[in-house]
Amino acid sequence: MEPYRPRRSVLYVPASNEKALAKIAQLACDAVIIDLEDAVAPADKIAAREKLAGILANRPDADHNGRRCEMVVRVNALSSEWGADDLAAVAKAEPDGILLPKVDTPRDVLEVGDVLDDNFAPDSVKLWAMIETPKAMLNIGAIAELGRDPASRLDCFIAGTNDLIKDTGVLATPDRAYLLPWLMQMLLAARAGGLDMLDGVFNDFRDPDAFARECAQAAAMGFDGKTLIHPSQIEAANRAFAPSAQALAEARAVKDAFALAQNSGKGVIALNGRMVERLHLAQAEKLLAKAAAIGA
Ligand SMILES: CC(C)(COP(=O)(O)OP(=O)(O)OC[C@H]1O[C@@H](n2cnc3c(N)ncnc32)[C@H](O)[C@@H]1OP(=O)(O)O)[C@@H](O)C(=O)NCCC(=O)NCCSC(=O)C[C@H](O)C(=O)O
Numbered sequence: 001m002e003p004y005r006p007r008r009s010v011l012y013v014p015a016s017n018e019k020a021l022a023k024i025a026q027l028a029c030d031a032v033i034i035d036l037e038d039a040v041a042p043a044d045k046i047a048a049r050e051k052l053a054g055i056l057a058n059r060p061d062a063d064h065n066g067r068r069c070e071m072v073v074r075v076n077a078l079s080s081e082w083g084a085d086d087l088a089a090v091a092k093a094e095p096d097g098i099l100l101p102k103v104d105t106p107r108d109v110l111e112v113g114d115v116l117d118d119n120f121a122p123d124s125v126k127l128w129a130m131i132e133t134p135k136a137m138l139n140i141g142a143i144a145e146l147g148r149d150p151a152s153r154l155d156c157f158i159a160g161t162n163d164l165i166k167d168t169g170v171l172a173t174p175d176r177a178y179l180l181p182w183l184m185q186m187l188l189a190a191r192a193g194g195l196d197m198l199d200g201v202f203n204d205f206r207d208p209d210a211f212a213r214e215c216a217q218a219a220a221m222g223f224d225g226k227t228l229i230h231p232s233q234i235e236a237a238n239r240a241f242a243p244s245a246q247a248l249a250e251a252r253a254v255k256d257a258f259a260l261a262q263n264s265g266k267g268v269i270a271l272n273g274r275m276v277e278r279l280h281l282a283q284a285e286k287l288l289a290k291a292a293a294i295g296a
């Protein structure tokens, strides 16, 4: 199993915005998505693409936790007039990952994987997929299944809630009532495929309280992190998707209890009036490893 890699806070930075690009090295987000798609106007697409190699060459080595911020590039859809040239440019720039927008079917992922195989070892550049179309929702299990084959490179799903709202006509409400069934379905499929699952963006970036509520909701739903549009959202996301102090204390108690000599051969024990099994020990160890990785 690969070691835990935090993706609590994943910030979109438009490839056409010099001021925003210059900020990346100072930001405490776990990953950055350099966007060539929706954040870049058609007239700026080619110039933005030409800057990619320079942006990735100047990537920060490590953040304040001694980790390197993951750098992912979102290309335009292969079916668009920019997609093929984006992919050729990104392949040369060697990001950690390539984010594919508007994925509808497993084929959309496999096609890009075939192009990457000409340039990179299978365990290098990963593929991330935006789940943001009605067709993707109907094919979600088959797309996620690709994650079980490392040769597919598929590593992470991102919910594209703006596009889903646009394409389905559901009402966007503060509690996301009409989106929740799809978000949970994505989460379930991602887990079946061994993929990370990131929540969509929160557009009202001047409303930190509502943002914190949406992060808490996504964390409770099991998401690994949230995609962000503004640096002011990073800290709250890092907090919301880190294990809580209470969860860590409980995990330590489970680990300590199973470490006792009298429990060494047991599959199930009682701890503070609660049944605890070895599956809970595995869960506790995973949480503690996650906390160690993020320095929590
Ligand atoms: C949303 C914004 C347009 C707001 O911009 P602005 O009003 O300029 O913000 P501020 O003045 O508050 O900015 C303060 C400083 O922070 C820098 N900044 C702002 N945003 C970013 C960023 N994303 N990354 C890095 N740095 C950023 C500004 O440059 C200011 O710097 P300084 O002046 O030096 O102090 C803007 O935040 C923005 O463009 N955000 C990203 C938008 C984006 O990428 N959208 C596409 C992805 S979301 C999506 O596509 C959804 C999905 O597909 C779906 O379907 O749901």
Ligand SMILES: [Mg+2]
Residues within 6 Å of the ligand: 038, 101, 130, 132, 160, 162, 163
């Ligand atoms: Mg979108």
